[in-house]
Amino acid sequence: MEALARKVLRKPLEITVGERSVVCDDVEQMVEVRAEDTKFVRLLEILGHFYNESKDQRTLIFVDRQEAADNLMRDLMRRGYTALSLHGGKDQMDRDSTISDFKAGVVPILVATSVAARGLDVKMLSLVVNYDCPNHMEDYVHRVGRTGRAGNKGTAYTFITPEQDRYAVDIVKALKLSKVEVPEALQKMADGKPMSIGGGGDGDDKFIEQVKAGKAFKAGSGFSGKGLERLDQERDLVKKIQKKINRQFARTTPNAAGQASAAAAAAAAASAAASTAAARGKGPPQAAFSFEIEINDYPRKARWRVTSKEEITRLTEQTGAAITTRGSFYEPGKTPAEGDRKLHLLVEAESEMALERAKTEIKRVLVDATMAAMEAEARSGTTGRYSVV
Numbered sequence: 001m002e003a004l005a006r007k008v009l010r011k012p013l014e015i016t017v018g019e020r021s022v023v024c025d026d027v028e029q030m031v032e033v034r035a036e037d038t039k040f041v042r043l044l045e046i047l048g049h050f051y052n053e054s055k056d057q058r059t060l061i062f063v064d065r066q067e068a069a070d071n072l073m074r075d076l077m078r079r080g081y082t083a084l085s086l087h088g089g090k091d092q093m094d095r096d097s098t099i100s101d102f103k104a105g106v107v108p109i110l111v112a113t114s115v116a117a118r119g120l121d122v123k124m125l126s127l128v129v130n131y132d133c134p135n136h137m138e139d140y141v142h143r144v145g146r147t148g149r150a151g152n153k154g155t156a157y158t159f160i161t162p163e164q165d166r167y168a169v170d171i172v173k174a175l176k177l178s179k180v181e182v183p184e185a186l187q188k189m190a191d192g193k194p195m196s197i198g199g200g201g202d203g204d205d206k207f208i209e210q211v212k213a214g215k216a217f218k219a220g221s222g223f224s225g226k227g228l229e230r231l232d233q234e235r236d237l238v239k240k241i242q243k244k245i246n247r248q249f250a251r252t253t254p255n256a257a258g259q260a261s262a263a264a265a266a267a268a269a270a271s272a273a274a275s276t277a278a279a280r281g282k283g284p285p286q287a288a289f290s291f292e293i294e295i296n297d298y299p300r301k302a303r304w305r306v307t308s309k310e311e312i313t314r315l316t317e318q319t320g321a322a323i324t325t326r327g328s329f330y331e332p333g334k335t336p337a338e339g340d341r342k343l344h345l346l347v348e349a350e351s352e353m354a355l356e357r358a359k360t361e362i363k364r365v366l367v368d369a370t371m372a373a374m375e376a377e378a379r380s381g382t383t384g385r386y387s388v389v
Contacts (some may be wrong), residue, residue: 002136003135003136006135006136021138021141021142021145022141022174022177022178023141023144023145023148023156023174023177023178023180024145024148024178025178026148026149026151026152026153026154027144027145027147027148027153027154027155027156027178028153028154028155028156029144029156029158029175029178029180030155030156030157030158031157031158031160031171031175031182031183031186032157032158032159032160032183033160033161033162033183033185033186033189034159034160034161035161035162036161036163039131039159039161040072040075042159043061043129043131044079046127046129046157047059047076047081047109050126050127050155051108054126056105056124057108057124057125057126057127058102058105058108058109058110058122058124058125058126058127059108059109059110059125059126059127059128059129060110060112060116060120060122060125060127060128060129060146060147061109061110061111061112061128061129061131062112062113062114062116062117062128062129062130062131062132062134062143063111063112063113063131063132064113064114064132064135065113065132066087066088066089066113068131068132069085069086069087069111069112069113070085070087072085072111072131073085073111076109076111077371078374081108081109082107082108082109082367082368082371083107083108083109083110083111084098084101084102084107084109084110084111085098085110085111085112086098086099086102086110086111086112086113086115086116087112087113087115088113088115098110099120101360101363102122103122104360105124106360106363106364106367107367111131114134114139114142114143116146117139117142117143117146118142120146121146121149122146123149123150123152125146125147125149125154126147126152126153126154126155127147127154127155127156127157128143128144128146128147128154128155128156128157129156129157129158129159130143130144130156130157130158130159131159132159133158133159133160133161133164133167133171134158134167134170134171135167135170136167136170137170137171137173137174140158140170140171140174141174143156144156144158158171160186160189162189165189165190165192168186168189168190169190171186171190172186172187172190288349288350288351289348289349289350289351289352289354289355290346290347290348290349290355291347291355291359292326292344292345292346292347293344293345293347293362294342294343294344295307295343295344295345295366296327296329296330296342296343296344297332297342298366298369298370299369299370299373299374300373301369301372301373302365302366302369302370302373303329303343305365305369306345306362306365306366306369307325307343307345311365312325315358315361315362315365318357318361319349319354319357319358319361320349320351320354320357321347321348321349321354321355321357321358322347322348322349323345323346323347323358323362324345324346324347324348325343325344325345325346326341326343326344326345326346327340327341327342327343327344328340328341328342328343329342329343330342330343345362347359347362
């Protein structure tokens with residue numbers, strides 16, 4: 001309602017009862033005035049520097065629209081960063097799964113609208129980037145307040161374009177209330193004076209040229225893409241992969257009929273670890289907790305990796321769950337033979353905690369392997385090879 005009122009009214013007067021929110025001293029705030037077409041380049045610079053210093057950290061990136069969140073997530077993934085998006089357009093199950101993965105560190109980067117500006121508390125969240133400038137001071141304070149919590153240090157970057165000069169006054173006010181020096185360009189914008197934009201001078205221009213040439217990526221990722229002109233490809237595929245995995249991993253059903261002993265569960269785990277080929281197991285699972293995930297339609301590399309002897313052994317030892325490959329692989333469009341099923345994994349465990357550990361780890365493996373397949377396809381210059389329903 002406030003945003004709607006501000007669009008309609010001219011010079012609205014706001015009366016606040018009580019003390020206004022202020023960003024805490026533990027957050028280092030930086031505001032940059034820059035053109036729209038330099039924001040993504042600058043974001044890559046920030047992330048590259050941030051994750052070179054510390055790998056086990058979380059980053060929260062705010063945008064103003066749902067479509068922008070999905071687009072930026074896809075662009076980051078094409079640059080070698082694992083990311084998820086969060087906004088009101090996703091159903092509750094997807095949102096819960098995304099937040100859980102972000103907190104657990106399965107995915108270190110979350111791209112979100114202001115729906116994540118309140119109530120999200122992540123211990124390892126050290127970096128907040130306002131990719132799209134917040135449209136009022138309260139939103140700025142709440143966004144930046146996601147980091148620097150409980151005595152921890154945090155860093156917050158805010159990008160603002162010359163076209164967003166109407167937001168500059170609120171950003172300046174927030175900086176002054178928290179006793180942070182206001183950048184000269186931002187102050188000029190708030191005062192209605194002309195200012196230079198961009199940011200980094202010759203170094204910035206050089207980095208932009210590297211990105212356009214497809215030479216600037218996440219440090220150490222080893223991925224060499226085709227430049228910014230290819231970032232629009234495979235957007236729908238990335239979104240389908242994310243939604244498919246979230247949907248399938250929510251199908252966890254306790255199996256009350258089977259009351260296997262701990263010894264039986266251990267034997268099943270050992271058997272699963274030793275198995276290298278797909279077994280056509282038929283009949284209900286026997287462990288107290290179980291779930292199935294169909295892997296038939298994932299890229300071949302993802303199927304090979306998650307069903308390999310080494311991977312199943314590692315997953316079994318790490319999670320304590322028994323993992324069995326079942327069914328047969330069927331080409332897209334083909335129907336399984338009578339009595340058979342498409343290729344899938346059966347995961348069984350004697351405790352819900354072990355089952356959740358297995359779900360999280362298998363999900364990570366599938367996401368990593370699928371994105372690696374997409375990157376390999378991009379390097380070869382082909383598109384549209386994989387189909388995720």
